[in-house]
Amino acid sequence: GAVVSQHPSRVICKSGTSVKIECRSLDFQATTMFWYRQFPKQSLMLMATSNEGSKATYEQGVEKDKFLINHASLTLSTLTVTSAHPEDSSFYICSARGGGVFSNQPQHFGDGTRLSIL
Amino acid sequence: SQKIEQNSEALNIQEGKTATLTCNYTNYSPAYLQWYRQDPGRGPVFLLLIRENEKEKRKERLKVTFDTTLKQSLFHITASQPADSATYLCALDGADSSYKLIFGSGTRLLVRP
Numbered sequence: 001g002a003v004v005s006q007h008p009s010r011v012i013c014k015s016g017t018s019v020k021i022e023c024r025s026l027d028f029q030a031t032t033m034f035w036y037r038q039f040p041k042q043s044l045m046l047m048a049t050s051n052e053g054s055k056a057t058y059e060q061g062v063e064k065d066k067f068l069i070n071h072a073s074l075t076l077s078t079l080t081v082t083s084a085h086p087e088d089s090s091f092y093i094c095s096a097r098g099g100g101v102f103s104n105q106p107q108h109f110g111d112g113t114r115l116s117i118l
Numbered sequence: 119s120q121k122i123e124q125n126s127e128a129l130n131i132q133e134g135k136t137a138t139l140t141c142n143y144t145n146y147s148p149a150y151l152q153w154y155r156q157d158p159g160r161g162p163v164f165l166l167l168i169r170e171n172e173k174e175k176r177k178e179r180l181k182v183t184f185d186t187t188l189k190q191s192l193f194h195i196t197a198s199q200p201a202d203s204a205t206y207l208c209a210l211d212g213a214d215s216s217y218k219l220i221f222g223s224g225t226r227l228l229v230r231p
Contacts, residue, residue, distance in 0.1 A: 044162070049218060111160050
C-alpha cells in the first residue's frame with residue numbers, strides 16, 4: 001500500500017526555535033499534500049493544503065507566516081513552525097494523495113510529529 | 119455550518135461480537151465518506167471509502183453503510199478481535215471542494231479478550 005514517511009517523530013525544543021517537519025510519499029507521486037494538527041482526543045484539524053509547485057492554501061485562522069509550507073516536488077512537502085511557542089505544542093500529521101486536485105482518492109497519512117515547546 | 123458527529127464515548131465489546139460505530143452529519147450532502155483507523159500516537163490509516171450512490175461497502179470483516187436520507191454512516195466490524203481496538207474516524211469531503219476531508223472526532227473501540 002501507499003507509504004508516507006514523516007520526520008521527525010518527536011521534537012522537544014525551546015521557545016523561539018523554528019522547527020521543520022518533512023513529509024515524503026515513498027512509493028507514489030503525491031499531487032496534493034495536507035497538513036493537520038490534532039489535540040488530545042480531538043479531531044484532525046486541517047491547517048493547509050499544498051499542491052506541488054504552487055503556494056499552499058491555508059485554512060481560516062491558520063497563520064501562513066507562522067506555518068510555512070513548501071511542496072517542492074511530487075514526493076516531498078515540509079512544514080516549518082517558525083519561532084515556536086508553547087501554544088504551538090501539538091501533534092502534527094501530514095497526508096498525501098495522488099490523482100489530481102479534485103480526486104476522491106483516500107489520503108495516506110504519516111505517523112505524525114509530536115512537537116513540544118518548552 | 120457542516121457538522122460531523124461520532125459517539126465520543128468509548129465502545130467496549132467482547133471479542134467475537136460485532137462492533138457498530140456511527141457517524142452522523144448535518145447541513146451537508148457529501149459526495150463520499152471515508153473511514154480511518156487511528157492508533158495512539160500514530161497517523162490515521164485508510165480503511166474504506168463509500169460514495170453517495172452506494173448503500174453498502176465491504177472489505178473482509180469490515181462493512182460500511184451510507185444512508186444519505188438519514189445523513190448517517192454505520193461502520194461494522196464482525197468477529198471483532200482485541201487487535202481491532204483503536205479509534206475509528208469518519209471523514210467527509212469538504213463542502214467547498216471535493217479534495218479536502220472533514221474529520222469527525224472519532225470513536226474509541228475496545229475489544230475485550
